[in-house]
Amino acid sequence: MGSGRIFPPVIDKDNTQSGVYMSFISTKSNGLVSVEDLAVKELAQKYGTPLYIYSKAQLEEHLNAYNAASSDVEHLVCYAVKANSNIAILQLMASLGTGFDIVSGGELARVIEAGGDPKKVVYSGVAKTFSEIEYALDQQILCFNVESPAELERINSIAISKKVKAPISIRVNPDVDAGTHPYISTGLKNNKFGVPVETAFELYKHAATLEGVKVIGIDCHIGSQLTSLTPFVDALDRILALVDRLAAEGIQLEHIDIGGGLGVVYKDEVPPAVSDYLKVVKSKLAGRKLKLICEPGRSMVANAGVLVTRCEYLKQGEVCNFCIVDAAMNDMIRPSLYSAWMRIEEADHNLDRPENVYNVVGPICETGDFLGKERSLKVQEGDFLVMHGAGAYGFAMSSNYNSRPRAAELMVEGGKVHVIRDRESVSDLWRNEHKL
Ligand SMILES: Cc1ncc(COP(=O)(O)O)c(C=O)c1O
Numbered sequence: 108m109g110s111g112r113i114f115p116p117v118i119d120k121d122n123t124q125s126g127v128y129m130s131f132i133s134t135k136s137n138g139l140v141s142v143e144d145l146a147v148k149e150l151a152q153k154y155g156t157p158l159y160i161y162s163k164a165q166l167e168e169h170l171n172a173y174n175a176a177s178s179d180v181e182h183l184v185c186y187a188v189k190a191n192s193n194i195a196i197l198q199l200m201a202s203l204g205t206g207f208d209i210v211s212g213g214e215l216a217r218v219i220e221a222g223g224d225p226k227k228v229v230y231s232g233v234a235k236t237f238s239e240i241e242y243a244l245d246q247q248i249l250c251f252n253v254e255s256p257a258e259l260e261r262i263n264s265i266a267i268s269k270k271v272k273a274p275i276s277i278r279v280n281p282d283v284d285a286g287t288h289p290y291i292s293t294g295l296k297n298n299k300f301g302v303p304v305e306t307a308f309e310l311y312k313h314a315a316t317l318e319g320v321k322v323i324g325i326d327c328h329i330g331s332q333l334t335s336l337t338p339f340v341d342a343l344d345r346i347l348a349l350v351d352r353l354a355a356e357g358i359q360l361e362h363i364d365i366g367g368g369l370g371v372v373y374k375d376e377v378p379p380a381v382s383d384y385l386k387v388v389k390s391k392l393a394g395r396k397l398k399l400i401c402e403p404g405r406s407m408v409a410n411a412g413v414l415v416t417r418c419e420y421l422k423q424g425e426v427c428n429f430c431i432v433d434a435a436m437n438d439m440i441r442p443s444l445y446s447a448w449m450r451i452e453e454a455d456h457n458l459d460r461p462e463n464v465y466n467v468v469g470p471i472c473e474t475g476d477f478l479g480k481e482r483s484l485k486v487q488e489g490d491f492l493v494m495h496g497a498g499a500y501g502f503a504m505s506s507n508y509n510s511r512p513r514a515a516e517l518m519v520e521g522g523k524v525h526v527i528r529d530r531e532s533v534s535d536l537w538r539n540e541h542k543l
């Protein structure tokens with residue numbers, strides 16, 4: 108195990124996937140969708156909906172895949188906190204020795220609160236503020252992934268004032284098309300991320316002269332939900348060519364950070380397996396003394412979590428039927444924002460209901476508030492539905508739009524439930540507001 112594709116658990120009725128991951132979220136032979144040993148339906152009845160449920164074993168399985176595939180080289184997996192920043196998930200990752208990729212001071216604070224080691228933290232993001240840089244320097248993080256010449260100057264001057272040296276990589280934008288949704292493509296020259304190869308070359312030479320900076324690595328992240336190895340390889344080739352040019356200038360790097368971006372299966376995508384991805388990376392790095400850092404987010408958590416929702420009403424329209432559920436775009440924005448297709452199924456397959464095609468929509472007053480379109484479902488009012496692949500960029504992107512308290516989150520461990528986030532109460536909605 109531990110070398111397969113990040114696969115959705117849904118096609119797996121007997122809890123195994125030959126050659127891919129052990130799947131801990133599946134429909135058991137009793138017809139109930141279960142997370143490890145617990146039926147989603149029962150959890151929904153007890154804890155209410157909308158409800159996020161994660162499998163601890165599935166998270167460990169995905170992390171193991173990365174560690175197993177890079178065990179023969181010096182490496183550090185830096186989980187991209189943005190994908191799912193629940194403190195229990197960070198705590199689990201930290202307890203297994205994982206590092207973290209962060210993009211804000213808030214994420215660094217979360218990592219530390221969760222017991223993460225700041226010395227295993229890489230800090231990406233295009234707009235690091237003065238106070239965030241100071242905080243990260245005080246915490247002695249592993250590396251700043253510098254995204255612009257101006258940011259380099261700022262980091263240098265803050266480090267000088269603190270009489271320390273800031274460890275840095277430069278995030279290189281290799282101008283490679285990741286072949287993913289334009290909103291989550293980050294490695295093209297019209298994207299705001301990183302600096303072009305030629306700028307990076309000059310910036311490295313400049314950085315090497317700065318008193319407050321220690322050049323230690325190079326970084327690249329070209330986008331998310333990549334389903335082909337080709338863009339990764341193209342980017343790596345460009346980065347390694349730059350590494351060689353820098354070496355010729357006497358600038359030796361200690362690590363290469365290849366970013367995240369490996370895709371998962373939501374529907375019928377066939378993304379590379381972690382092992383295949385890292386095999387190619389390692390072959391490119393062979394013979395070089397570069398520690399390998401990677402920043403996976405989605406592939407660690409997406410298919411380790413589900414979102415459970417309850418059908419409130421069925422409504423027949425003139426051209427389509429609606430299954431109106433109690434989860435909405437404020438709970439899971441991916442379908443609305445990226446037209447993302449997320450699998451939705453009945454939590455209990457034993458129920459005898461007529462099958463119909465529905466648009467699964469939420470209560471929010473936006474036509475764009477939908478979770479899925481044209482889905483065949485056997486459902487009636489009061490039944491629970493399960494959205495798969497919801498562990499990444501689900502709760503993390505949720506909001507209180509339409510004054511909707513945010514969902515509760517559970518982590519299942521075998522037959523045990525951990526409530527890792529309480530459901531927000533209505534009074535939480537205005538907790539930080541003040542009457543005149
Ligand atoms: C800098 C950086 N690293 C890592 C990630 C994680 O990407 P993914 O969730 O696709 O693995 C992201 C998000 O795309 C990112 O912006």
Ligand SMILES: N[C@@H](CCCC[NH3+])C(=O)O
Pocket residue numbers: 189291331332441445499500
């Ligand atoms: N939020 C995106 C991924 C963003 C990646 C962040 N750089 C998604 O849900 O697919």
